[in-house]
Amino acid sequence: MRTTFLPFSTPSLADAEINEVVDSLKSGWITTGPKVKRFEDAFRAYVGAPFAVPLSSATAGLHLTLLALKIKEGDEIITTPMTFASTVSMIILCGGTPVLADIEPGTLNIDVSEVRKKITPATRAIIPVHFAGQSCDMDPLFALAREHNLTVIEDAAHAAGTEYKGRRIGSLDSISIFSFHPNKNITTGEGGMVCTADETLAEEISLLKFHGMSREAWKRFAASGTPNYDILLPGFKYNMMDIQAAIGIHQLPKLDGFIDRRKEIAGFYNREFADVAELALPTYAPYEQRHAWHLYTPLVKVEKLNIDRDRFMEELKKHNIGSGLHYKAIHHHSYYRDVLKIADSELPNASYASERILSLPLFPNMTDEDAADVVAAVKEVVRLHRR
Numbered sequence: 001m002r003t004t005f006l007p008f009s010t011p012s013l014a015d016a017e018i019n020e021v022v023d024s025l026k027s028g029w030i031t032t033g034p035k036v037k038r039f040e041d042a043f044r045a046y047v048g049a050p051f052a053v054p055l056s057s058a059t060a061g062l063h064l065t066l067l068a069l070k071i072k073e074g075d076e077i078i079t080t081p082m083t084f085a086s087t088v089s090m091i092i093l094c095g096g097t098p099v100l101a102d103i104e105p106g107t108l109n110i111d112v113s114e115v116r117k118k119i120t121p122a123t124r125a126i127i128p129v130h131f132a133g134q135s136c137d138m139d140p141l142f143a144l145a146r147e148h149n150l151t152v153i154e155d156a157a158h159a160a161g162t163e164y165k166g167r168r169i170g171s172l173d174s175i176s177i178f179s180f181h182p183n184k185n186i187t188t189g190e191g192g193m194v195c196t197a198d199e200t201l202a203e204e205i206s207l208l209k210f211h212g213m214s215r216e217a218w219k220r221f222a223a224s225g226t227p228n229y230d231i232l233l234p235g236f237k238y239n240m241m242d243i244q245a246a247i248g249i250h251q252l253p254k255l256d257g258f259i260d261r262r263k264e265i266a267g268f269y270n271r272e273f274a275d276v277a278e279l280a281l282p283t284y285a286p287y288e289q290r291h292a293w294h295l296y297t298p299l300v301k302v303e304k305l306n307i308d309r310d311r312f313m314e315e316l317k318k319h320n321i322g323s324g325l326h327y328k329a330i331h332h333h334s335y336y337r338d339v340l341k342i343a344d345s346e347l348p349n350a351s352y353a354s355e356r357i358l359s360l361p362l363f364p365n366m367t368d369e370d371a372a373d374v375v376a377a378v379k380e381v382v383r384l385h386r387r
């Protein structure tokens with residue numbers, strides 16, 4: 001057994017990131033400034049988006065996108081139960097009503113035929129999540145959205161570098177929201193980016209993100225700016241800092257390499273676990289895509305074991321292997337259980353996955369030995385707890 005704890009994820013930061021942050025600190029300009037602009041331009045170019053708005057988090061991106069779309073009381077937004085809480089929380093905080101559509105059992109992405117069933121005259125938007133970095137099937141989703149005049153907002157928190165039919169997520173005909181939380185495929189510490197082709201929407205989000213000040217207001221203390229400023233509407237404080245962007249500037253060029261390494265480890269897991277009947281492995285959608293492998297999420301077939309998923313994770317920990325939970329389904333959280341009142345029978349696939357899913361360690365700096373330790377520990381826990 002390994003002697004040190006292997007976390008489920010840890011960011012890959014090198015001297016370039018560290019030196020760039022130190023450079024910002026020494027420069028006297030640490031908040032929003034030229035490095036945020038550099039990171040915004042580089043990220044926009046990478047994904048192929050006409051407009052990008054850097055923010056303090058993806059949650060801020062979801063919030064401002066919904067506000068900019070004027071989501072109001074009574075509006076229904078369809079999303080997946082297999083997501084982080086903020087996707088759904090932001091709908092509620094904007095006064096909208098979240099409507100959960102079930103997932104496909106293999107990819108765990110939202111099932112377009114389930115989305116169709118949930119559309120009503122009050123539906124305004126659909127928020128698919130590219131689960132674990134695998135693209136949702138966007139063509140049928142866009143067709144459905146066009147048919148019913150709905151906006152598609154991609155929660156692309158897992159999908160930096162994901163491609164769908166040869167196009168990067170961020171460049172499709174929609175709004176995409178990326179996260180740079182330390183567990184995500186690239187990080188800025190905390191951070192997010194909204195990408196869109198809609199200039200008016202990007203402008204509105206830019207205003208809302210920083211007190212409702214005009215777009216270039218961050219320059220007001222620099223030589224090129226003017227100290228006077230104008231408030232165009234009441235706004236939030238959701239701007240990204242140069243200290244954050246300093247990290248992102250050096251993460252982005254490594255993203256493709258990070259994905260290659262993630263794919264290698266996921267491939268190793270897939271081969272090693274192929275004959276473990278107690279696991280259901282993540283499946284690969286048939287359309288052309290690049291999976292960014294943000295997460296590796298097998299389902300533990302608890303029926304075949306004498307322990308549940310939580311105990312399985314505890315047992316892994318005893319072997320010094322960390323794991324994550326992405327996700328306990330939205331309708332299983334106390335708040336949403338009380339407010340949404342959704343029975344498991346209404347979302348059978350998400351409910352099934354919610355009780356069985358776990359995230360095994362997957363990050364670019366893992367060694368082959370680390371991955372082999374994960375496999376050995378999983379197989380040992382299965383062997384000891386097989387029914």
Ligand SMILES: *Cc1c(COP(=O)(O)O)cnc(C)c1O
Nearest residue numbers: 057058059084157179180181191
């Ligand atoms: C991480 C994540 C978010 C939130 O991102 P933050 O940058 O932490 O606000 C939203 N949705 C999904 C699916 C996520 O994984």
